[in-house]
Amino acid sequence: MSYKERAIKGIGWNFLLLILAAPIGYLVRMLYANEIPKLEVGLFYAVLDFCCMVAIFKDLGLSAALVRFIPKFLHENKRNLVKSAIISVGILQSSVSLIITILIVLLAPFIAEFYINNKGQFTGHLSLVIDVLIILSIGYWFQSIMDVISNSIQGFQNQKYYGTINFVRIFLILILSLIFIYVFGMHSVFAPTYAYTLVPILMIFIYGYIFIKKIFPEFFKEEFLFSKKLIKELFSYGLPVMIGGAGSLVLGYVDGICLTYFTGLNAVADYRNVAMPTVSILGYFASAVGAVLFPMSSELWEKGYKEALGYGVERICLYSFVLVLPMAILMAYFPEVIINLFFNPQYLSAVPAIRILSLGTIFMTLNRIGFTVLNGIGKPNFSTKILYFGATFNLIFNILLIPKLGIVGASITTVFGYFLMWILQTWYLSKFLNYSFLTKKWILVVLVGIFSLIPLVLMTKIINNVVLQLIVGSVVYFGIYLIGILGLRIIDLKEIYNIIYKIINKLRGFK
Numbered sequence: 001m002s003y004k005e006r007a008i009k010g011i012g013w014n015f016l017l018l019i020l021a022a023p024i025g026y027l028v029r030m031l032y033a034n035e036i037p038k039l040e041v042g043l044f045y046a047v048l049d050f051c052c053m054v055a056i057f058k059d060l061g062l063s064a065a066l067v068r069f070i071p072k073f074l075h076e077n078k079r080n081l082v083k084s085a086i087i088s089v090g091i092l093q094s095s096v097s098l099i100i101t102i103l104i105v106l107l108a109p110f111i112a113e114f115y116i117n118n119k120g121q122f123t124g125h126l127s128l129v130i131d132v133l134i135i136l137s138i139g140y141w142f143q144s145i146m147d148v149i150s151n152s153i154q155g156f157q158n159q160k161y162y163g164t165i166n167f168v169r170i171f172l173i174l175i176l177s178l179i180f181i182y183v184f185g186m187h188s189v190f191a192p193t194y195a196y197t198l199v200p201i202l203m204i205f206i207y208g209y210i211f212i213k214k215i216f217p218e219f220f221k222e223e224f225l226f227s228k229k230l231i232k233e234l235f236s237y238g239l240p241v242m243i244g245g246a247g248s249l250v251l252g253y254v255d256g257i258c259l260t261y262f263t264g265l266n267a268v269a270d271y272r273n274v275a276m277p278t279v280s281i282l283g284y285f286a287s288a289v290g291a292v293l294f295p296m297s298s299e300l301w302e303k304g305y306k307e308a309l310g311y312g313v314e315r316i317c318l319y320s321f322v323l324v325l326p327m328a329i330l331m332a333y334f335p336e337v338i339i340n341l342f343f344n345p346q347y348l349s350a351v352p353a354i355r356i357l358s359l360g361t362i363f364m365t366l367n368r369i370g371f372t373v374l375n376g377i378g379k380p381n382f383s384t385k386i387l388y389f390g391a392t393f394n395l396i397f398n399i400l401l402i403p404k405l406g407i408v409g410a411s412i413t414t415v416f417g418y419f420l421m422w423i424l425q426t427w428y429l430s431k432f433l434n435y436s437f438l439t440k441k442w443i444l445v446v447l448v449g450i451f452s453l454i455p456l457v458l459m460t461k462i463i464n465n466v467v468l469q470l471i472v473g474s475v476v477y478f479g480i481y482l483i484g485i486l487g488l489r490i491i492d493l494k495e496i497y498n499i500i501y502k503i504i505n506k507l508r509g510f511k
Helices: 003-035 038-058 062-075 079-116 126-155 164-183 190-215 228-262 265-303 306-333 335-342 345-376 380-405 407-433 439-451 453-462 466-487
Strands: none
Touching (some): 003 038, 038 079, 038 126, 062 079, 062 228, 062 345, 079 126, 079 228, 164 190, 228 265, 228 407, 265 335, 265 345, 265 407, 306 345, 306 453, 439 453, 439 466, 453 466
């Protein structure tokens, strides 16, 4: 199968499953918002954010190293090194994760009193906070094992199974949450806590079996080699990625961390259970692209096809922008409708954050694609520089703005952080891949997106029913937007078939 066919099929499969997972993930948020007290929803996400932050060092960057080196070892027909890399990474990551889990358990009373309960919202009920901390930290130890399995599957570029991981994960979370809430009557923080803890255990059994039986059936037959050289090679690539990953996690969770400390858990519930999940739906396409682009960009770079890779990245970024921009504009226009329709009025305080963040997710999407390529071509140190710049910016301005502006301050900081990182990332991509920024087409896309709003505004003044406003307005907006995009030839229908790589013209006959 050619690279073009692999890319299109892989991205299509991943995108399909991510699109299917999006409403399920949203159902989970809706379930928590409507069945669990808002303060306890905030508690759950505050603890979850904390566990994610302290788990920065559990990965050691070795998960990314697996995705990077498995295709290389397979190409060299060194399957014993594939097995050795997987086992070595599994032992190292699970050991570090166990140490982190033990530390959290021992320090749980201190963390609960001086951080989670900083605003005194659970004074007299600290045992509840401590229990949630301990249970979720155990779940994160099992997640470290599942991470090794999922990254091994990705390294084999088996999109058939890798693409299902996120879907199965969120589906199991929904099912378990429903069972705990409606069968066991657990209308409390323990419903999501138990669900998030049990899911990685179930997935280890499911995908461990798939990996051994379907993807790497020779696993037990191949010789395991304890190689200091291999471990050094994995670490030399992985440690910069880990440092970069630390910056990425800070970017992802520092908002929740600062909101927990400076404003309290109700703001955390607004931001983490409503605002961020709503706008994050726009990033699913980039996730689908990244799942395929990481190992493939690694392979193309190794073979010296830099021009073809640069052309592919240029087109992927443009088409991603074309796809995400109208959805971001619609989300910024209809936040009240979305909250009233899917959540409840007590979460309307999240409206300003949704408006701001929806536009910021455009840059988040482009950043995900860019970081994927930089890591795939063996330049994780540049990703690290960009991520730490963004993380430092986020941390400083969150501390300055959140005490005064709450979730609005967190949202503004996040958007500007994404934008500045995108500028840096574009510069690096142009340096390594002869990547060119199609300025004229990007400006035209923005203009089409803005002018398509005019009929939408008129439509919403005529229609009074908010649900009809959302449905009819979206159809009208997308229709006019599509006509503008095609009419101005911003995209070419023939070229869409080659949306990821038009490599077939550059790699004739290469399979």
